[in-house]
Amino acid sequence: MLVSNIEIIPGKRIRQHLGMVQGNTVRAKHAGRDIMASVKNIFGGELKGYTELLTEAREEAVGRMVRQAESIGANAVINVRFSTSSVAAGAAELFAYGTAVVLE
Amino acid sequence: MTEYSNPQIPEGINISAEHPLKDFFLMLSAISFALVLAVLLLSMFAGQLVRFIPFSVEQTLTENLGQWQLQLPETDSPDEESAAATLPDDEQALAQSNTEKQVYNARVEAYLQQLGNHLLENSKRPLPVALHYIDSDIINAFATLGGHIVVTRGLLTILPNENSLAMVLAHEIAHVQHRDPIVALGRGLTVGLALMCITGNGDGAMAQQLLGEVNLLVGLRFSRDAETAADQAALELLLQHYGHVASADQLFQYLRRHQGDAPIEWFSTHPLHDQRIAMIDRFAAKHRLAQMETTPLPAWLQISGHSIN
Amino acid sequence: MLDIIIFLVLLALGYGFGRWAEKKHFASIIEREELLRGLLTFSGRFPPQGLGPLETVLVDGNVVISVDYFKRISAALRSLLGGRVTAYESLLERARREAILRMKQQAFDSGASHVINVKLETASISKGYGKQVGSVEVFAYGTALIPQST
Numbered sequence: 188m189l190v191s192n193i194e195i196i197p198g199k200r201i202r203q204h205l206g207m208v209q210g211n212t213v214r215a216k217h218a219g220r221d222i223m224a225s226v227k228n229i230f231g232g233e234l235k236g237y238t239e240l241l242t243e244a245r246e247e248a249v250g251r252m253v254r255q256a257e258s259i260g261a262n263a264v265i266n267v268r269f270s271t272s273s274v275a276a277g278a279a280e281l282f283a284y285g286t287a288v289v290l291e
Numbered sequence: 292m293t294e295y296s297n298p299q300i301p302e303g304i305n306i307s308a309e310h311p312l313k314d315f316f317l318m319l320s321a322i323s324f325a326l327v328l329a330v331l332l333l334s335m336f337a338g339q340l341v342r343f344i345p346f347s348v349e350q351t352l353t354e355n356l357g358q359w360q361l362q363l364p365e366t367d368s369p370d371e372e373s374a375a376a377t378l379p380d381d382e383q384a385l386a387q388s389n390t391e392k393q394v395y396n397a398r399v400e401a402y403l404q405q406l407g408n409h410l411l412e413n414s415k416r417p418l419p420v421a422l423h424y425i426d427s428d429i430i431n432a433f434a435t436l437g438g439h440i441v442v443t444r445g446l447l448t449i450l451p452n453e454n455s456l457a458m459v460l461a462h463e464i465a466h467v468q469h470r471d472p473i474v475a476l477g478r479g480l481t482v483g484l485a486l487m488c489i490t491g492n493g494d495g496a497m498a499q500q501l502l503g504e505v506n507l508l509v510g511l512r513f514s515r516d517a518e519t520a521a522d523q524a525a526l527e528l529l530l531q532h533y534g535h536v537a538s539a540d541q542l543f544q545y546l547r548r549h550q551g552d553a554p555i556e557w558f559s560t561h562p563l564h565d566q567r568i569a570m571i572d573r574f575a576a577k578h579r580l581a582q583m584e585t586t587p588l589p590a591w592l593q594i595s596g597h598s599i600n
Numbered sequence: 601m602l603d604i605i606i607f608l609v610l611l612a613l614g615y616g617f618g619r620w621a622e623k624k625h626f627a628s629i630i631e632r633e634e635l636l637r638g639l640l641t642f643s644g645r646f647p648p649q650g651l652g653p654l655e656t657v658l659v660d661g662n663v664v665i666s667v668d669y670f671k672r673i674s675a676a677l678r679s680l681l682g683g684r685v686t687a688y689e690s691l692l693e694r695a696r697r698e699a700i701l702r703m704k705q706q707a708f709d710s711g712a713s714h715v716i717n718v719k720l721e722t723a724s725i726s727k728g729y730g731k732q733v734g735s736v737e738v739f740a741y742g743t744a745l746i747p748q749s750t
Contacts, residue, residue, distance in 0.1 A: 194644050206297035207643050207718060209696065211305050213689050215675070217682025240682075247684075251304050259298040266643050272722040274688055274736055277679040282692075284720060286643045295648045295714070297640045302630070305693045307686040311674065312615070314686055318677040 188253050189263035189290065196265065196290060203289035205261050210252030214244040215278040244281040245269065252283045261287035330485045334478040341477030342470055346418050346438070349473055353437030392426065400424040402589060403442055403460070406453070410461050413531035420467050422460070434463040436472050446542075453586040454533060455541035461525035461532075468524065471517045479512075522567060526574045535578060538585045540571040614669030621668075622690060629697050636704045641715040641742065648714065653748040657710060660741035661702025665695045667735060692736060696720060699740040712744035 189196065216224075220236040227234055248269075256264050267285035274280045403422040411417045420438040430445040440463045450456045466472060513521070529536050547564040647654065667675075671687040678685045699720070707715050721739040 194646065201293050203294045203296065204640075204642055204644070204648070207641055207700075208300065209305065209720075211689065211692055211696070213685040213692065215679040215682055215685050218680045220682065254304050255300050258301050258304070266645070268643070268719070270720065270722060272724065274692070274722070274724045275675055275679070275685075278675060278685050278688065280688070280692060280722060282696075282720070282722060284643060293648065295640055295642070297637060299633075299637070306690045307684060309686055311619075311670070311687060315670070315674050315677070318674070318681055322677060322680055 188257065190249065190253065190267055191265050192267045194266045199290045201288045202291050205259050205287040205289065207284055208252050208255040208264060208287045209282070209284040210248040210250065210255065211280060211282040212244050212247045212251065213274060213278055213280045214240055216240050221277060241279060241281065244279065248281040248283040252285065256287040259287060261289055263288050263290045326489060330482055333485055334481045337477045337481035338474045341473050344473060350437045353439060396424055396426060399592065406457060407440065407460050407464060410457060410464055410528045410532050413528055414468060418467055420464055432459050432463055434466040434472055436476060438467045440464065440467065447592065449545050451541055452538055453588050454538035456588065457532065458525055458529055458539040459542055461528040462521050464528065465521040465524035466513065469517060469520060471513045471521065475513050522570060526571065530578055536571065536575045540568045543567045610669045611673060618668030618670055622694065625694055629694065629701060632701050636701065636708055639704050639708050639712065639715065641700065641704060641718050643718050645717050647716055647745055651745065651747060655746040655748055657744050657746065658741065659703050659706040659715060659744045660739065661699045661706060662737060662739040663695050663698040663702065664735050664737045665691060667691060692722065695736055695738040699738040703740045703742060707744035710744060710746060712746045714745040715742040716745060718742035
């Protein structure tokens with residue numbers, strides 16, 4: 188499965204456009220990580236726990252989008268966009284969407 | 292030529308299949324478990340810490356402890372009718388009998404204090420105790436902060452001799468020596484504060500109320516281990532005072548006979564009566580003497596009228 | 601004690617009605633999606649070739665869905681433990697599909713055959729008491745292609 192955020196894949200011709208596919212997940216970090224992060228906020232620097240959490244969540248969102256694409260017989264998702272929003276305190280929503288296509 | 296279409300995407304890819312209720316109760320139980328564990332650890336920690344509070348601080352805290360603060364919550368008196376019948380009509384007679392009562396109560400208190408001090412003489416590093424007598428039908432005796440020990444009239448009426456009273460006093464004295472009251476208070480306060488933090492409806496005023504709660508002084512609950520340790524220490528005190536431990540189990544025998552009877556409020560968290568009696572028996576077997584004379588209670592103690600044996 | 605009873609009643613009401621509303625909403629979404637299946641939507645920027653003369657118009661659709669009490673409590677518990685907040689996943693899925701449907705309906709009403717360059721925005725609005733989410737808004741927008749008969 189090819190996932191890309193460009194619309195025209197060089198050297199490949201799109202045989203079929205299958206419409207939009209989406210993947211989303213809402214993740215929360217546990218209270219311990221929240222506390223560690225607030226401590227870290229004093230000193231600054233990367234919040235490893237959160238980075239990890241968002242990476243995992245994004246992977247899951249992409250994974251779900253890919254599953255949707257596979258289920259309708261696509262072999263690539265192009266023009267992929269990500270959006271992140273915090274829907275609740277301490278929880279982040281990761282959302283990925285794109286166009287499922289069949290490449291030659 | 293590129294084709295364009297919108298095939299149907301199957302349902303449920305973006306939604307977890309887990310049942311929301313199952314998920315909810317799993318989370319709830321996990322969090323409750325963690326909280327209970329945390330509160331338990333915290334209270335144990337607090338219990339260890341408060342032992343470092345010097346006993347003198349405890350005494351200063353309870354210096355102005357009035358009689359009313361040690362008063363037990365009154366339950367329905369079982370013999371209300373007889374109490375009503377003995378009420379004098381005349382105001383003067385009432386005042387007269389009140390004064391007499393005060394004198395009598397003071398005498399009982401002095402007697403209890405004396406007995407307590409005798410028991411304490413054998414202790415290695417004694418913390419002083421102050422004994423109080425409450426004119427109440429409830430069968431109870433308890434130790435609280437600052438070495439204050441309270442005995443009720445109800446308790447005296449069921450005890451056949453001084454030895455059995457000494458056992459009760461020694462038990463409460465042992466609590467004081469082990470610093471059990473302040474440990475129980477520390478734990479209770481910690482748990483209370485923790486619960487307030489968790490439920491989130493606590494503020495400074497509520498903490499004040501919690502600290503000033505009169506019931507705290509009366510209703511301290513000791514752990515079962517503390518009770519067993521107090522029993523053990525009490526037997527030692529008794530042995531040193533009388534040379535034997537005869538009659539030590541009288542109270543527990545009585546309580547076992549009257550389980551479920553009315554106005555006994557005491558001993559709900561205590562070890563089972565059978566276990567305590569067995570323990571006393573084991574101890575007694577080790578220290579059996581040919582001569583085991585029990586000392587009677589002083590004759591002036593007016594207990595016959597209230598007997599509920 | 602009264603607090604606890606109120607809490608439990610709210611929880612039960614939230615669960616019962618929330619479940620019921622969600623089921624009904626999904627049924628309605630699936631039905632309307634089927635009706636509008638002929639209208640093709642893509643997130644690509646380029647219109648399909650060979651459509652002839654076209655008129656383009658911006659179409660959009662938005663929806664605000666509130667979170668029921670049960671989901672809110674469930675999510676609050678989950679934020680202590682960490683992990684996937686399943687309570688909100690179905691909520692967002694519903695909101696997103698509803699927003700796209702409204703956009704498509706608008707395009708359909710203006711006689712479009714395709715909607716291209718579809719984009720989605722999610723926002724949580726009315727963050728009320730204790731920073732708990734009150735509701736989520738999803739906004740979908742795209743360009744509708746209306747074939748012109750010459």
